[in-house]
Amino acid sequence: MRDMVHSGQLAGHTAVVVGAGASGRAAVRLLSRLGAWVRLLEKNPAAIPADFCQAQACKGVEILTGEHTPGHFAGADLVVLSPGISRASLAPYLTACPDAQVLAELELASWFVEAPMVAVTGTNGKTTTVMLISHLLTRAGLSVFTGGNIGTPLSEYVLAGEPADVCVIEASSFQLQNVFTFHPKVAVLLNFSANHLDWHADMDEYLAAKLRLFAMQGPPDLAIVPADLDYLLTGRAFTKARIETFAASDRFRCPRLLGRHNQADMEAAFAAVRPFGVTQELAETAFFDFAPAPHRIQVLGEKRGVIFVDDSKATTVTAMRAAIETFDRPVHLLAGGVFKGGDLEGMITLLRERVKSVGLFGGSREIFESAWQGALPLEWSATLAEAVEKLYARALSGEVILLSPATSSFDLYSSYKARGRDFQAVFAALPGAPESPTGEKP
Structure with a gap:
């Protein structure tokens, strides 16, 4: 495979990489190895590690931060997009390189x-x-x-x-x-x-x-x-x-x-x-003997007989539904964040069957309340910690407190992982002696 990547392959070509996340930085390094002249565009200067800037500057990579301009794309033969950056959002700038091939880092x-x-x-x-x-x-x-x-x-x-x-x-x-x-x-x-x-x-x-x-x-x-x-x-x-x-x-x-x-x-x-x-x-x-990644219907343990489950990765309504259907005991549901779409009203039958109460937190309060108000007990809190404490106060032994938000995390957290870690920290700090999960289905 080393023989497939050498500096002559893209020599004389100009490549623009949009976004300095992990895939964007990897694309910059690969394009540079292939011999292209590379320009990296990133709106947020803090998103680019200092050591990466120094190393790539020594290789002739141009790094530009702030709002994009058509000039940033001028002369590009390749435009490589990081995940999360849509081609449509760049349409005003791509007019400066009408013949460029626009592609994902994966491609x-x-x-x-x-x-x-x-x-x-x-x-x-x-x-x-x-x-x-x-x-x-x-x-x-x-x-x-x-x-x-x-x-x-x-x-x-x-x-x-x-x-x-x-x-x-x-x-x-x-x-x-x-x-x-x-x-x-x-x-x-x-x-x-x-x-x-x-x-x-x-x-x-x-x-x-x-x-x-x-x-x-x-x-x-x-x-x-x-x-x-x-x-x-x-x-x-x-x-x-x-x-x-x-x-x-x-x-x-x-x-x-x-x-x-x-x-x-x-x-x-x-x-x-x-x-x-x-x-x-x-x-x-x-x-x-498979061990799944964290934050995916991850049983954290019990306190006062109440089971805590971290499903922070559930960023869609469909994922929330699957999580709720997992349990054959009463659930107290934690939901809220940046809503990305889905049929919340279609969840009402399942909620009435399996969910005793809902603790909303953070963003999209009006969306959840509009869909679910009156269907079951529902209360909003500004933070996840406050919402957990309220649910814990009313939960009975044998019941489940389930974080399955049906949203992305970017109202309060940098990622679903950060949201899950906060939930785990809140669980650890609650009163009551913790008990380890058994690994068996609750």
Whole structure:
């Protein structure tokens, strides 16, 4: 793989990278290695690490901060977008480089990947499924790179020059909207529901971005979709892959993965690894000892018999529904933040069946109250800590306090991880002797 990346490939070309997050910085380093003249644009100067600025300035990379201008894009042959930056938002500036190829960092990096790629997209469950797939492949004795929208950008894998047997990639709609040759051997769509409608123009655009995952696949490749969504691919001209469906079942068990939706994720993961020789027997053993990432229906423990569950990663209404359906005991729900769309009123029947009270916190108060006021006890607090304390005061032994916000975190926190960590700190500080989670389904 080292031979694939050398300084002559983009010599004489100008590349503009928009956004200085992890993928943007990785793209800058890769483009520079390829010999391009690189300009990095970032509106927030504080987002760029000082050591990165120094190192790239020595290599001739131009770093510009503040509001974009058409001049920043003048002469560009390539414009590489970080996840979360839409092409539409740059339309006024791209007129300065009408012939430039605008692409995602994922697309750029994939040009230099020889290993077979397994790529996973969907509204919910992407990270858990990617981790499951990587866990299964590793247990089968294969070397695995795990990255993309989760953790390490694919460009970092290319730069490292250490080939893996398989690359397992989480792909977001933001990334997929700007890929054109990205070609996974196995592509997985987990599910689809309203999300990111504060970013995408509408549901049709959001779905079209997801389905780009399958666009470059051919007959030797595998496209995996839920049984109830197979109509999205069957008979469609844009993919020629072999199509396989999946649905939740009781075939596999993982004590640390609760809920029917995780049963579906395990089925999807197994379907994705079968082409690499993973047997059902190996999968059964590997699933059982799998440890999921934090903040995904993570049982923190108990105080006074009340179970605390951190599902801060639930940034959609669909994810909230799945979390609530996981528990067969009364739930006190924590919700609130930056609402991204979804049918809150459609949740009322489930809320009445399983949720005793709702503690709202932070942003979107008026949206939640408009949808749920009068359906069940509902109270708003300015902070998560205050909302938790109120729910804890009324919760009874055997009940659940569930953080599953159905929103992004950017009203009060820098990320869903920061929100989850705060919830865990609040839990630790509450009165009552903590008890460790058992790992069994509550």
